[in-house]
Amino acid sequence: MHIIDSHCHLNFEGLKERLPEVLSNMEANGVGQALAISVSRESFSEVFAIAEAHEHIYCTIGVHPDSKEAEEFSIAEMVAAAAHPKVVGIGETGLDYYWCKGDLSWQHKRFADHIEAANQTGLPVIVHTRDAAADTLSILKECRVNSGVIHCFSEDIGFARAAMDLGLYISFSGIVTFKNAPLVQEAAKYVPDDRILVETDAPFLAPVPKRGRQNEPAFVRHTAEHIAKLRNQTLEQVAAYTTENFYRLFKKVPDMRTV
Numbered sequence: 162m163h164i165i166d167s168h169c170h171l172n173f174e175g176l177k178e179r180l181p182e183v184l185s186n187m188e189a190n191g192v193g194q195a196l197a198i199s200v201s202r203e204s205f206s207e208v209f210a211i212a213e214a215h216e217h218i219y220c221t222i223g224v225h226p227d228s229k230e231a232e233e234f235s236i237a238e239m240v241a242a243a244a245h246p247k248v249v250g251i252g253e254t255g256l257d258y259y260w261c262k263g264d265l266s267w268q269h270k271r272f273a274d275h276i277e278a279a280n281q282t283g284l285p286v287i288v289h290t291r292d293a294a295a296d297t298l299s300i301l302k303e304c305r306v307n308s309g310v311i312h313c314f315s316e317d318i319g320f321a322r323a324a325m326d327l328g329l330y331i332s333f334s335g336i337v338t339f340k341n342a343p344l345v346q347e348a349a350k351y352v353p354d355d356r357i358l359v360e361t362d363a364p365f366l367a368p369v370p371k372r373g374r375q376n377e378p379a380f381v382r383h384t385a386e387h388i389a390k391l392r393n394q395t396l397e398q399v400a401a402y403t404t405e406n407f408y409r410l411f412k413k414v415p416d417m418r419t420v
Contacts, residue, residue, distance in 0.1 A: 163418045164385055164400045165407045166195040166378040167332050168253075168287065168312045168360035171218065172207035175364045175375050184215065186379035191400070193217060193417055194407075195378045198253050198287060200225035202232050205242070212247040219414050221250040221287055223275055226257045226268050233271065239278035249413040251279040252287030253312060256300070259291040269300060276304040285309045285410050288329070294320050301327050310410060313362050317344045318351045325356055330410055332358035335368030335376065338387040349391050354402045358410070359385050 166187075170176065176183055187195065197208035197220045205222050212220040222242045224231050234242075242248050254275035256268055279286035286309035290297040294316055301309075301324075310330040314321065314337075321331050331352045336342050349357075359381050361368075367376035368383040382396075389399045408416055 162191040162397055162400050163193040163404050164191050164359065164381055165404050166192055166361050166363070166381040167310070167358040167403075167407055167411075168198055168334070169195050169363040169378050170200070170204075170208075170365075171195070171197045171211050171363075171378075172204055173364050176377060177207070177211075180211070183377050183379070184218075186377060187217075190379040190382045192378050192381055193404075194219070194414065196221065196250065196411070196414075199223050200253060201228075202234065205234075209245075209247065217417060219247055219249045219411070221252055222248055223252040223254050223287065224271060225253055226255050226271060226289060227260045229261070229267050233274075234278075236274050236278045236281070239275070240281050243278070243282040243284055246413060248284075249411045250285050250287050251275050251282065252309075253289045254286060255289035256293035256297050257289060257291045258293040258296075269296070272297075272300050273304050276301065276306050279309065280305065280307045283307065284413070285330075287312050289313070291315070298323050298327070301329070308410060310358055312360060313366070314348060315342075315345060316348070318348050321348045321352055325352070330356050330358050330406060332360045333384060333388060334360050334362045335366040335372070335380070335384055337384060337391070338369040339372070346391055349388050355406060357388070357399075357403055358406055359388065359399070359403050 363376040
């Protein structure tokens with residue numbers, strides 16, 4: 162069995178200090194590959210170094226939407242970085258109205274710039290959205306997004322349908338295992354087999370039965386198991402089609418199922 166953690170932060174505190182153990186735990190749980198996500202200039206340097214050092218780790222380039230003061234990447238910089246074989250996506254980017262208030266025109270521009278970089282490179286955009294569903298969909302549509310994924314899905318079936326209509330994939334995190342997330346669970350039943358990814362968003366949002374602990378890529382197995390139960394499928398089925406979907410979306414990542 163081969164599962165892929167499509168979104169994690171291996172450079173964050175609590176994971177980077179014990180990276181060898183984290184990678185070993187991945188292998189022991191059938192998690193064959195992971196995508197380390199950039200959220201800033203500094204973090205891009207860190208996740209890129211991790212990806213360069215480990216064959217089964219890949220990375221993205223981007224600046225998270227939660228800080229106006231964050232130093233931007235220009236479109237040209239993102240396009241140039243994306244030429245490297247280890248850089249396979251743009252983001253994470255998007256809109257966050259939970260942490261950010263007031264005039265958010267800077268956030269909209271940052272999001273649009275990332276979509277443009279993704280469109281120019283042909284790479285998928287990794288979308289963060291929180292309390293900003295309508296504007297997120299509007300900007301994705303206006304910018305004619307080419308491909309991407311709604312990461313850490315926390316919306317309802319209507320949002321999932323609209324995102325898929327734009328060609329996006331839906332990635333479920335440990336939230337789908339939480340008792341207080343019925344709308345996310347309904348969406349996990351609704352999204353077709355060929356549009357689902359699984360992720361941890363580690364070190365955050367550890368799934369049941371690991372809730373309360375620091376999350377890590379190995380725990381994506383529990384998220385996949387819960388999705389399998391919701392959809393009346395086996396873990397092996399969910400692992401197979403989410404892996405196939407990951408390779409279809411992140412075309413630069415080599416298929417390691419037979420390696």
